[in-house]
Amino acid sequence: MTEQTERSLTEPPDSLTRPRPRPLGENRLWPRSFADRLTTPLPGVRALARLARERRLRPDPVALRQIPALPVAPGPLPAVDITTTAVTWAGHASWVLRLGGLTVLTDPVWSRKILGTPARLTPVGIPWEDLPAVDAVLISHNHYDHLDAPTLKRLPRGTPLLLPAGLGRWARRRRFTQVTELDWWESVELPGPAGPVRCDFVPAHHWSKRTLTDTCRSLWGGWVLTAPGGRRVYFAGDTGYGHWFEAIGRRYDGIDLALLPIGAYDPRWMLGPVHTDPEEAVRACGDLGARAMAPMHWSTFVLSAEPPLEPLHRVRAAWEATGRPREDLWDLPIGGSRVL
Numbered sequence: 001m002t003e004q005t006e007r008s009l010t011e012p013p014d015s016l017t018r019p020r021p022r023p024l025g026e027n028r029l030w031p032r033s034f035a036d037r038l039t040t041p042l043p044g045v046r047a048l049a050r051l052a053r054e055r056r057l058r059p060d061p062v063a064l065r066q067i068p069a070l071p072v073a074p075g076p077l078p079a080v081d082i083t084t085t086a087v088t089w090a091g092h093a094s095w096v097l098r099l100g101g102l103t104v105l106t107d108p109v110w111s112r113k114i115l116g117t118p119a120r121l122t123p124v125g126i127p128w129e130d131l132p133a134v135d136a137v138l139i140s141h142n143h144y145d146h147l148d149a150p151t152l153k154r155l156p157r158g159t160p161l162l163l164p165a166g167l168g169r170w171a172r173r174r175r176f177t178q179v180t181e182l183d184w185w186e187s188v189e190l191p192g193p194a195g196p197v198r199c200d201f202v203p204a205h206h207w208s209k210r211t212l213t214d215t216c217r218s219l220w221g222g223w224v225l226t227a228p229g230g231r232r233v234y235f236a237g238d239t240g241y242g243h244w245f246e247a248i249g250r251r252y253d254g255i256d257l258a259l260l261p262i263g264a265y266d267p268r269w270m271l272g273p274v275h276t277d278p279e280e281a282v283r284a285c286g287d288l289g290a291r292a293m294a295p296m297h298w299s300t301f302v303l304s305a306e307p308p309l310e311p312l313h314r315v316r317a318a319w320e321a322t323g324r325p326r327e328d329l330w331d332l333p334i335g336g337s338r339v340l
Contacts, residue, residue: 063307074335125335140237141220166218195228245287258290263298278315
């Protein structure tokens, strides 16, 4: 599939047109596969054999000595009211977003260990018992480091879950009752004390798989959240670099903060299509037209071969090279917070 064809299938001719929000809890039918949404083909047996041959699955033992220096600074959640937009990084792609009087979690992973990886390198930035009541959860895709069943089991079953298309059955089997699935460019509104918070599901350069038989059976993507006062936060989920960032920036102008992944990128020949490196993340922030950027998807789990501290050093250098104000790079420690 050519990029032009892919655009025509997934983006309306007028990229500034946003359809009306869909109903919360809508039960819908979806295609059996979303493989036609892939930006690049998935790696095959030969690529996996090369990865094993090169032994590039994890950082070398010398690099792992950097782990004690990873930035962790848990603190209390900032005080907010219904006009405040605040973000707190719990680690990896897990954020506590507080906007329009609501508390929203993204890809919450409070587990010490997930399938297929060593235990987390750093503690969760916010103890679960210190969280306010959770008004909704946003999921980007079904990989185990983003969709963590043990963490979701801690939530009341009436908590609204906003999911990519194809994941509703997974959630309903676990007795969640407020489940909403969306396709790319679709949205819902969460009722809040200051007015509705709009949540738009947007494309990403990634894929999905949770078992041996469900490759690309559900969709993947990011989220744009718009508070009643107009503050706008983009959560990229998990993604490689590509044309979707410009498309998102055209449709959602005035993004105040972009939460962008900077880790799990080495080796590039394998991970480049699905994980941005630090320089690509900074470039994506520019494509989006976002005022500020907060790095994520590093410093938590060992998923690839780069040294643990390298993403931070590289993103700071890449940001400085753009000439943008240093205060607009929100390189938070795990547990750190900022208020827009």
